[in-house]
Structures are given as structure tokens and as C-alpha cells.
Amino acid sequence: MEKYDVVIIGAGPSGYAAAMRAVDFKKKTLLIEKNTLGGAGITNGALSSKTWWELSRDMLAFRKNLARYNMTAPATIWKEIQLEVNQAVKERIDLLQDHLNQLKHSSQYNTYLDYQTGTAEIIDEHTIRISTENINTDVEADYIIIASGSRPRILPNIPIDEKHILTSDTIENMDDFPKSMVIVGAGVIGCEYATIFAGFGQTKVYLIDKGDTILPFEDQDVVAVIEKTLEEQGVHIHRNSTLVNMEIKDGQVVYQLEFSDGHTETFEVEKALISVGRVPNYENIWSDAVPIKMNRRGIEDTDTNTSVKNIYAIGDITADINLVNVGELEGRYAIEKIFGKPCRQLVYENISTIMFLNPEVAGVGLNEKMAKEQGLNYKAVTVDYTTIPRAIAKRDTQGFIKLLVTDDDEMKVLGMRVVGEQASSAIQAVALLISMDKGIEELAECVHPHPSITEGIQESVRALLGKSILKSGLLKNKVNCYCYNCEKEELRAF
Known part of the structure; x- marks a missing residue:
């Protein structure tokens, strides 16, 4: 039985990042993937859907620019867009595969990493069984990392049926733009796909929202901008509605909603997308002899440690934040924890996020x-993009832009949201300040490009420090500073 220092189950973003960090430590590593190299971080997930979003945004901008000159934009061809997305996915997978091949043939790294396609099952705390077609192979490992x-x-x-009623795994495999589509779930993924299809301008989109606003975890001022844009692009938001029934009739999707006032309505569309979150892939990963504890959200872990001391869990399989950058961070951290000493604690407070909407929303x-x-x-300060x-x-x-700081003399950064063009490029400096537990003075005098x-x-x-160029409260809804007192539950301008 071949022995490894560490075996990593899953070659998505978190597993791949963990494997490459193990190579840095010169540890004998086995990376196992049962499907496609790169996982959902590339296929049917982060890269593919964001490529759709970029192309949709380009098409929307193209139509707007032509309208400026009284010109009519040509119709978007689904197959051409699909081909472009597939090419983007292939480029990324090819890059990762080429990287693995180069490692295998490198005199510097060739003894450290093996990659194998197959299904892995943890038999006991140090044994992993790899199944490929009709062949089972057992390997031994000092440490195991689950990244499934x-x-x-x-x-x-x-x-x-993944033909009429689809999930995000198959929505990109349709034959053409549907004339109409309902999206069940008004969270990030649902709103992103609503943005994508509305942007191409060939699909009437309906969005089911059980509350009175989409994106229920976000502040109302952020939500208001996104809702306004979606509705301007023809998206119909079913607010305060509960899905009572959905079925396929004569090749169409028929769904019934019950609204908060008690009345019901029935609608008919070509396609439906079910977008109500994701669940961890833990089935058949370990045998009953391996006492890994689970909760309703995934594997219970403490700083990537599971309840079994030599088995770690990273990425979407855990109950932490399900994002590519978080998975990569956890993968690298787990290896550093096993074979070295991490330079800093694993924290999630300074994780930067992007919601690919219209306009995009970035936060930290x-x-x-x-x-x-949190009491x-x-x-807080808000600065409008018109300034x-x-x-x-x-x-x-x-x-x-909205920036939150502590209500004291230190004014340490609590968080920021940016809604608008190039939002994601604007938040990293603030993320660094949060991770350093710093105040805002460093940003006030930094010379930015103009x-x-x-x-x-x-x-x-500068507005929070009382030395802004545009003074707070003078320009209506342009620059505003205010405080919140949790005991009194009141806001006041300052």
C-alpha cells in the first residue's frame, strides 16, 4: 500500500490550493478528483456563470450605446455565447492540467504530487480507497483533507428534470434563450442569473421572493439600487410570495404562488431555475468507522480541524462561507497548520465578496x-457615485460607497459596501485595514490615481474625519455621515 503525507479528496479551488501548498512544504501528496479538475469553481459555478455575466453586461452596454444613436442591436445568438463560455472554462481547466503536468515532469517538484481521477472513500483514519471503474486501490496517509x-x-x-425545471448545474446547457423564465430564490445566485438573462434582453424573467425585498441579508439602500435596475430591465419580482406548486404541462412550466395577503395566482413560463442554495457533498466520502461529526450545514470544523484529529475539511463541505477565495484560504491554512505554523489566524471578517449584479456589489x-x-x-458615511x-x-x-467604522476616537473599520461600476476594485485596501484592526487615517492621505x-x-x-472636499449633508443624498446608537436604536446625522 502506497503511503502519502497527505491525501486531498477533491480538486476544486480549495483542494487544488491545498495540494500546491503541500508541494511548498515538500510533502508527498495525492490529489483525487472524481469529476472535472477545478470543480464547481470553474464548471457550472464561479468561472462559467461570471463569464455569462460579463458577456451579458457587454451586450446590455452594446444595446444602450446603439440606442444612443438610434441604431438597433442585433439579437444575441445563444450558441455563440455558450461557445465563448465553454472556451473560457476549457482555458482554465487546461491551465490547471498543464500546471499539473509540468509539476510531474519538473526535477524540482516531480516527487511531491500525484494526481488521480476516481472516487475516494475514507475507510479508516489513515486509509483511503480509490475506485476507478472496476478497480479499487487503497492508499495510506498521515493526514487527510476533505474538499469535496x-x-x-x-x-x-x-x-x-434539468430540461424544463433546472438547477445552476444545467442552466447553461440549454439550447437557446427561453422566452420566459422563473427563478425560485432571490438570494445571490438567483439574482445573478436574473441579471444575466435580463441583460441579454431576450428572456422575460420572473423572480420569486418570499419576503418584501430581494437579497434579505443586505442593507435596504443596496437592495433598492439592484431592484430598481432589475425592474427597469423587465424583471418581474414576485414579492411576499410562497411557491405552492410547480409542474410541467405540455412542455411549459406552470407554477402557483400564494401571496402574503392570502390570494393565489398561477403563471406559465418556458423554463424554471431552482436557486435555493447549495448542500455539501459528503455522501459516501467516509465509512461509518470514521467518526466525523456533521451538522445541518456541513462538517463541523474548528479552524479546518474535524472531530478526527488527522482529518481536515475545507471549502464548501464545511459550515463556513461558501466562496472560492475562502476555500483557497482554508486549503492553504490547513496545510500550514498540519506541516508548519500559520503566520496568522484564520479569520473571515475581512473576506471580500462580489455579487455579480447590475451594478455589481462588492463588500467586506x-x-x-x-x-x-451584533449590538x-x-x-457611517455614504458617498454617491455622482460625486x-x-x-x-x-x-x-x-x-x-458606504463605509462603517466604530463610533469612537479610533474609528476602526467595521465594513464597507460598494455598489456600482468597478466596485470590486475599490475594497481591497479596506479589507487590509480590517485584517490589521486599524483605523481609517491611513486611507485619508493616500494619493489615489485620478x-x-x-x-x-x-x-x-475624509468625510468621517471632518475634512472632506464635499461637505456632508449639503448636497442632497450625495455625501452623508450619520451615527447609530444600538441602545436607543436611532440614527442621527453628524
């Missing part, structure tokens, strides 16, 4: 809703 990822959550009362740390739930007093020269130059001033969206962050900081 997740899949779309299925609702048992909905007849998902707490929003106002989270701060209130924190805070100061930022780069946004004006781009002729796209929809959006704003014109740039990040100048809006500088103006936000």
Missing part, C-alpha cells in the same frame, strides 16, 4: 444590518 465541495439544493416537491466586513444585530454603535469623476466620465453614476473609483473611498474617509 457542494451541489445545488433540491426542493423535494418540485419535479426537477459588516453591513449595517449585521452591525445592528454595535457605529459611524466621483471616474464614474461621471464613464457615464455611469448609478451606485454609492480619475479613479477609489477616490470615492478617500472622500468617504
Whole structure:
């Protein structure tokens, strides 16, 4: 039986990152993947859906620009878009595969990493059985890392056939743009696909929202911008509605909703997308002899440690944040914890996120809703994109920057949300301040390139410090500073 220092089950973003960090430590490593190299981080997930989003955004901008000159945009061809997305996915998979091949033939790394396609099962705390077709092979490992990822959550009362009623695993495999589509679930994934299909302009999109606003975890000012844009692009949001029934009739999807006032309505569309979250892939990963504890969200872990001392869990299989960058962080951290000493503790407070909507939404740390739930007093500033020269130059001033800090003299950064063009490029400096537990003074005097969206962050900081160029409260809804007192549950301007 061949022995390894570490065996990693799953070659998605977290597993791949863990394997490469193990190579840094010169440890004999086996990386196992049962499906496609790169996992959902590439296929039917982060890369593919974001490529759809980029192409949709380009098409929307193209139509707007032609409309400016009274010109009609040609119809988008599904097969051409699908081909472009598939090419993007292939490029990334080919890159990772080529990297593995180069490692295998490198005199520096060739003894450290093996890659194998197959299904893995942990037989006991140090034995992994790999099944490929009709062949079973057992290997031994000092340490095991589970990185088996997740899949779309299925609702048992909905007849998902992946042809008419689909999940995010198959939505990109359709033959053409549907004339109409309903999306069940108004969270991030549901809203992203609503944005994508609305942007291409060939599908009437309906979005089912059980509450009175989409994206229920976000602040209302963020949600308001996204809702406004979706509705301007023709998306119909079924607010305060519960899905009572969904079935396929004569090749169409018929669904019934019950609204909060008690009345019901029935609708008919070509396609439905079920987007109600993801569930961890833990089935058949370990035998009953391996006492790994689970909860309803995934494997119970403490800083990537499971209840079995030599077995670790990373990525979507855990109950932590299900994001590619988080999975990669956990993968690298787990290896450093096993074979070395991490330079810093694994924390999630400074994780940067992007929601690929229209406009895009980027965030780090707490929003106002989270701060209130934690009983924190805070100061906040909002700076509208209409005050930022780069946004004006781009002729796209929809959006704003919102920065939250502690309500004390230190003014340590609690979090930030940016809604608008190039939002994701504007948050990393603030993420660094959060990780360093620092205040905002460093950002106030930093010289930003001009014109740039990040100048809006500088103006936000200056406003909190009382030395902004545009004074708070003077320009209606342009620059505003306010405090929140959790005991009194009140906001006041300052």
C-alpha cells in the first residue's frame, strides 16, 4: 500500500490550493478528483456563470450605446455565447492540467504530487480507497483533507428534470434563450442569473421572493439600487410570495404562488431555475468507522480541524462561507497548520465578496444590518457615485460607497459596501485595514490615481474625519455621515 503525507479528496479551488501548498512544504501528496479538475469553481459555478455575466453586461452596454444613436442591436445568438463560455472554462481547466503536468515532469517538484481521477472513500483514519471503474486501490496517509465541495439544493416537491425545471448545474446547457423564465430564490445566485438573462434582453424573467425585498441579508439602500435596475430591465419580482406548486404541462412550466395577503395566482413560463442554495457533498466520502461529526450545514470544523484529529475539511463541505477565495484560504491554512505554523489566524471578517449584479456589489466586513444585530454603535458615511469623476466620465453614476467604522476616537473599520461600476476594485485596501484592526487615517492621505473609483473611498474617509472636499449633508443624498446608537436604536446625522 502506497503511503502519502497527505491525501486531498477533491480538486476544486480549495483542494487544488491545498495540494500546491503541500508541494511548498515538500510533502508527498495525492490529489483525487472524481469529476472535472477545478470543480464547481470553474464548471457550472464561479468561472462559467461570471463569464455569462460579463458577456451579458457587454451586450446590455452594446444595446444602450446603439440606442444612443438610434441604431438597433442585433439579437444575441445563444450558441455563440455558450461557445465563448465553454472556451473560457476549457482555458482554465487546461491551465490547471498543464500546471499539473509540468509539476510531474519538473526535477524540482516531480516527487511531491500525484494526481488521480476516481472516487475516494475514507475507510479508516489513515486509509483511503480509490475506485476507478472496476478497480479499487487503497492508499495510506498521515493526514487527510476533505474538499469535496457542494451541489445545488433540491426542493423535494418540485419535479426537477434539468430540461424544463433546472438547477445552476444545467442552466447553461440549454439550447437557446427561453422566452420566459422563473427563478425560485432571490438570494445571490438567483439574482445573478436574473441579471444575466435580463441583460441579454431576450428572456422575460420572473423572480420569486418570499419576503418584501430581494437579497434579505443586505442593507435596504443596496437592495433598492439592484431592484430598481432589475425592474427597469423587465424583471418581474414576485414579492411576499410562497411557491405552492410547480409542474410541467405540455412542455411549459406552470407554477402557483400564494401571496402574503392570502390570494393565489398561477403563471406559465418556458423554463424554471431552482436557486435555493447549495448542500455539501459528503455522501459516501467516509465509512461509518470514521467518526466525523456533521451538522445541518456541513462538517463541523474548528479552524479546518474535524472531530478526527488527522482529518481536515475545507471549502464548501464545511459550515463556513461558501466562496472560492475562502476555500483557497482554508486549503492553504490547513496545510500550514498540519506541516508548519500559520503566520496568522484564520479569520473571515475581512473576506471580500462580489455579487455579480447590475451594478455589481462588492463588500467586506459588516453591513449595517449585521452591525445592528451584533449590538454595535457605529459611524457611517455614504458617498454617491455622482460625486466621483471616474464614474461621471464613464457615464455611469448609478451606485454609492458606504463605509462603517466604530463610533469612537479610533474609528476602526467595521465594513464597507460598494455598489456600482468597478466596485470590486475599490475594497481591497479596506479589507487590509480590517485584517490589521486599524483605523481609517491611513486611507485619508493616500494619493489615489485620478480619475479613479477609489477616490470615492478617500472622500468617504475624509468625510468621517471632518475634512472632506464635499461637505456632508449639503448636497442632497450625495455625501452623508450619520451615527447609530444600538441602545436607543436611532440614527442621527453628524
